[in-house]
Amino acid sequence: MKFHSNDIQNVLKPYNLISEIKGSAALNKIAPVEEGGEGDLVFFDKKDFLPYIEKNRPTAVVTSSEFFPKIVSLGIRVCILSKNVGVAHAIVKQKFGDWNWYESEWGRIHPSAIIHESTKIPNSCVIGPNVVIGQNCKIGEKVVIQANTVIEEGVTIGEETKILSQVFIARNTEIGSRVWISYGAVIGGEGFGFAPDENKVYHRIPQTGKVVIEDDVRVGSNCTIDRAAYKETRIKKGTKFDNLVHVAHNVQIGENSILIAQVGIAGSTKIGNRVILSGQVGVLDHLNVCDDSVFLVRAGITQDVTKPGVYSGLPLLPIQDYMKLSATLKKLVDMRNEIKELQKQMQELVSNQKKD
Numbered sequence: 001m002k003f004h005s006n007d008i009q010n011v012l013k014p015y016n017l018i019s020e021i022k023g024s025a026a027l028n029k030i031a032p033v034e035e036g037g038e039g040d041l042v043f044f045d046k047k048d049f050l051p052y053i054e055k056n057r058p059t060a061v062v063t064s065s066e067f068f069p070k071i072v073s074l075g076i077r078v079c080i081l082s083k084n085v086g087v088a089h090a091i092v093k094q095k096f097g098d099w100n101w102y103e104s105e106w107g108r109i110h111p112s113a114i115i116h117e118s119t120k121i122p123n124s125c126v127i128g129p130n131v132v133i134g135q136n137c138k139i140g141e142k143v144v145i146q147a148n149t150v151i152e153e154g155v156t157i158g159e160e161t162k163i164l165s166q167v168f169i170a171r172n173t174e175i176g177s178r179v180w181i182s183y184g185a186v187i188g189g190e191g192f193g194f195a196p197d198e199n200k201v202y203h204r205i206p207q208t209g210k211v212v213i214e215d216d217v218r219v220g221s222n223c224t225i226d227r228a229a230y231k232e233t234r235i236k237k238g239t240k241f242d243n244l245v246h247v248a249h250n251v252q253i254g255e256n257s258i259l260i261a262q263v264g265i266a267g268s269t270k271i272g273n274r275v276i277l278s279g280q281v282g283v284l285d286h287l288n289v290c291d292d293s294v295f296l297v298r299a300g301i302t303q304d305v306t307k308p309g310v311y312s313g314l315p316l317l318p319i320q321d322y323m324k325l326s327a328t329l330k331k332l333v334d335m336r337n338e339i340k341e342l343q344k345q346m347q348e349l350v351s352n353q354k355k356d
Contacts, residue, residue, distance in 0.1 A: 003027055003096050005060050005078045011095050017088045023078040025059050030097040045085040062088050101144045101162055102126055128165070140177065158215065170227060176215035176237065183221040187211055191226035191249025191267065205229060207249055220245065254291065
């Protein structure tokens with residue numbers, strides 16, 4: 001997609017991300033900083049990449065205050081000073097470097113799609129091959145639903161939401177606007193609810209609640225979010241899931257939280273706002289995790305977390321205590337050998353004293 005440097009300013013203006021811009025030029029594409037040359041726009045905020053700018057001389061560079069004077073001195077045709085290069089990169093690439101999700105080789109609605117007559121599809125939507133949409137669903141404008149996705153009855157989907165191939169969305173699920181649900185995700189599958197009898201035979205408890213996903217949520221590939229037993233499992237706005245995340249029934253996850261691959265959250269737990277759960281973090285059921293807390297890889301959350309901070313390990317510890325414990329564990333073998341040597345010396349001393 002060809003565009004102009006002036007377009008960058010217009011796109012970023014609502015976000016107040018540009019502090020200064022020098023020069024003007026037509027641009028062909030957004031390129032990686034290692035390869036960007038004539039006609040290219042690159043984003044640069046790490047000194048290790050400066051040699052690439054000097055060698056390849058891209059037409060336009062978005063950079064930080066640390067490097068802006070240097071970029072200007074190199075004679076780069078368009079120099080853009082941004083308050084946050086990473087966010088500027090995200091917004092500009094969404095506008096000028098993303099796929100066009102509304103250009104489908106199959107047309108607007110593929111003839112193999114099965115859509116119940118009670119569900120109306122706006123003209124701005126794209127529906128792929130073998131999609132199944134049940135009765136009484138409400139689909140917003142500019143929704144994309146890719147091949148082999150199944151959407152059961154009573155589902156609501158907000159505008160500009162993208163649902164990629166092989167997704168399953170269970171009945172009565174509510175999905176907000178600008179939500180992204182990636183390949184193979186299962187939204188609203190039955191929660192894991194069973195009651196054992198005296199013979200340890202497990203009896204299914206029907207899960208008749210729903211899942212609610214608020215605006216601007218991202219659900220990665222092969223994630224599973226279970227519907228509640230009675231009320232709702234809720235993912236609040238702006239939260240992002242990596243791939244392979246499991247959320248059990250009745251869970252609530254706050255706004256703008258991050259869940260990395262293989263996180264598992266057991267039923268009825270409440271996760272606060274702006275929480276980060278790193279890879280393979282596990283959370284037990286019926287817990288409360290406070291806002292602004294971070295849990296490092298493979299942390300195990302087995303009790304309420306009431307104080308914001310960075311945590312790790314099992315049992316869970318504040319990061320400073322965890323690092324001290326880790327350092328001590330590395331020395332355990334040497335400490336054990338030293339203790340054994342001291343014990344040996346003490347035994348010899350006692351034995352010699354008895355002889356005397």
